[in-house]
Amino acid sequence: MNAPETTARTLPLASCVLQLAAGDEVGVATRDLPSGTRLRDAASDTAGHELEVSANVPRGHKIALKPVAAGAPVHKYGQSIGRALTGIRPGDHVHTHNLGMDEVKQDYEFGTARVSPAVPAGPRPTFQGYRRANGKVGTRNYVGILTSVNCSASTARMIADQFRGSALDAFPNVDGVFALTHGSGCGMVLGSAGAEVLVRTLRGYAAHPNFAGLLVLGLGCEMLQTERFLDPETAPALIERLTIQDSGGIRATVKAGVALIDGMLPVINELQREPVDVSELVLGLNCGGSDGYSGITANPALGVASDLLVAYGGTSALAETPEVFGAEHLLTRRATAPEVGQRLLGQLKWWRDYASSGGGSLDNNPSPGNKAGGLTTILEKSLGAVAKAGQAELSAVYAYAEPMTSPGLVFMDTPGYDPVSVTGLVAGGANVVCFTTGRGSVFGCKPVPSIKLGTNTELYQRMPEDLDLNCGVIVDGEATVQEVGELIFARILAVASGAQTVSEELDLGQEEFVPWQLGTVT
Numbered sequence: 001m002n003a004p005e006t007t008a009r010t011l012p013l014a015s016c017v018l019q020l021a022a023g024d025e026v027g028v029a030t031r032d033l034p035s036g037t038r039l040r041d042a043a044s045d046t047a048g049h050e051l052e053v054s055a056n057v058p059r060g061h062k063i064a065l066k067p068v069a070a071g072a073p074v075h076k077y078g079q080s081i082g083r084a085l086t087g088i089r090p091g092d093h094v095h096t097h098n099l100g101m102d103e104v105k106q107d108y109e110f111g112t113a114r115v116s117p118a119v120p121a122g123p124r125p126t127f128q129g130y131r132r133a134n135g136k137v138g139t140r141n142y143v144g145i146l147t148s149v150n151c152s153a154s155t156a157r158m159i160a161d162q163f164r165g166s167a168l169d170a171f172p173n174v175d176g177v178f179a180l181t182h183g184s185g186c187g188m189v190l191g192s193a194g195a196e197v198l199v200r201t202l203r204g205y206a207a208h209p210n211f212a213g214l215l216v217l218g219l220g221c222e223m224l225q226t227e228r229f230l231d232p233e234t235a236p237a238l239i240e241r242l243t244i245q246d247s248g249g250i251r252a253t254v255k256a257g258v259a260l261i262d263g264m265l266p267v268i269n270e271l272q273r274e275p276v277d278v279s280e281l282v283l284g285l286n287c288g289g290s291d292g293y294s295g296i297t298a299n300p301a302l303g304v305a306s307d308l309l310v311a312y313g314g315t316s317a318l319a320e321t322p323e324v325f326g327a328e329h330l331l332t333r334r335a336t337a338p339e340v341g342q343r344l345l346g347q348l349k350w351w352r353d354y355a356s357s358g359g360g361s362l363d364n365n366p367s368p369g370n371k372a373g374g375l376t377t378i379l380e381k382s383l384g385a386v387a388k389a390g391q392a393e394l395s396a397v398y399a400y401a402e403p404m405t406s407p408g409l410v411f412m413d414t415p416g417y418d419p420v421s422v423t424g425l426v427a428g429g430a431n432v433v434c435f436t437t438g439r440g441s442v443f444g445c446k447p448v449p450s451i452k453l454g455t456n457t458e459l460y461q462r463m464p465e466d467l468d469l470n471c472g473v474i475v476d477g478e479a480t481v482q483e484v485g486e487l488i489f490a491r492i493l494a495v496a497s498g499a500q501t502v503s504e505e506l507d508l509g510q511e512e513f514v515p516w517q518l519g520t521v522t
Helices: 152-163 193-206 252-267 297-311 328-332 339-359 366-373 378-389 418-427 459-461 481-496
Strands: 010-012 026-029 039-040 049-052 062-064 072-078 079-084 126-133 142-147 175-180 211-218 238-243 276-279 280-285 315-318 394-398 406-410 432-435 450-454
Touching: 026 072, 026 339, 039 406, 039 418, 079 378, 126 481, 142 152, 142 193, 142 252, 152 175, 152 211, 152 252, 193 211, 211 252, 280 297, 280 378, 280 418, 297 315, 297 378, 297 406, 297 432, 297 450, 297 481, 315 378, 328 339, 328 378, 418 432, 432 481, 450 459, 450 481
Parallel strands: 010 039, 142 175, 142 211, 211 238, 280 315, 280 432, 315 406, 394 406, 432 450
Antiparallel strands: 026 062, 039 049, 072 079, 126 276
């Protein structure tokens, strides 16, 4: 972060502070505001009104616009983001030293704010996708090596390594061969919640339309046998299985695995993209390394793109249950039925109990990086995070890695930890992911392309090779939220048609396959 300037001067308030709702006691600094800077609000009265910055306020952080008594709620987005720990004066920096968590008692309503986005005029968008035999549409053409147990992880990587470099030069329509490994599959209680989560995750990846071919690799004696998660009727047309013990050990298995994939490649290379209606897209929404700009630039712009997709009959999936805590009342109001909203509340109750059993609570978020970027409480973070979901009504709520079969805006129960969250979304069927970041998360999620959206221009200029789009132009005054949202939607269509993301250029995404681990290890 750049050091604040030290020369005091007078600036127009509107040029450097955003007040997001009329009654908010705080605004967001759009530039570094050194202590002593005077901010003039020319609109407040004919003579103008000034407040003086009492301490350095970094860009993206909050500055008090009104006095707040100790113990009183502080509002941003027109919603409470916590309570004042001390008296706050206009011009004060509002952050962890004077703003604390507040257990807001929400009055939940169901279906009182339902909005169905209108279909835009003009021709329906299409993208160039791969139509699979199971009816689903892929945006990529990968060969995956899916492991049933951690014991087969190293062997799977050895097989995948044989297809690096120039090995695929003769097969330009094959996007790659890679291994999906994990840390479980044995020493577990079959039928337990943890085992079922892993089974759902592996089943979802085995059926994912971005795989044109699949090699399922086990050790042989593990508790999680491949038949528990592999359904030939929903899996890719080309599928093979191997076990290390039956194949004669690691070296023999690697040789056999390479031969099987060699046999797949010419067939997969013949597959061609074809025009597909936009409604076949399943968009996963995620954020990581959020900052004070996330809720005013990238997230609401992504919400515009999400609403466009929903209007055309596609699916857009919000996730990260701990990061809607404090904003869930905004989602229940958009539920298509009371049971949809109640299911979301039930998941939040589970998370409260889960966090408590581990000696924590849901308000232990934001992370240190979030706080450095200007976010103070989970309430504030959540209010910005749900902006990714736009304004569309909420049509369904799914368990982790559950197949997402309903069109429209849906919600999936996942942790906030990025790799685990996106793994669940991909297992549920997401074939494109949009990932917003204000601190600079580096992330990929094979076999699905991840479009990374930066929240501020400084970040984009500092990490241009790790971000696909700069949403900071919104706060810079160069574009509106609507304009950037439409640009994101266009980028989604291009990427779904084969345009590479920066994460794909760097070959990221193999190590970010992280199924959610729950339950007893025996």
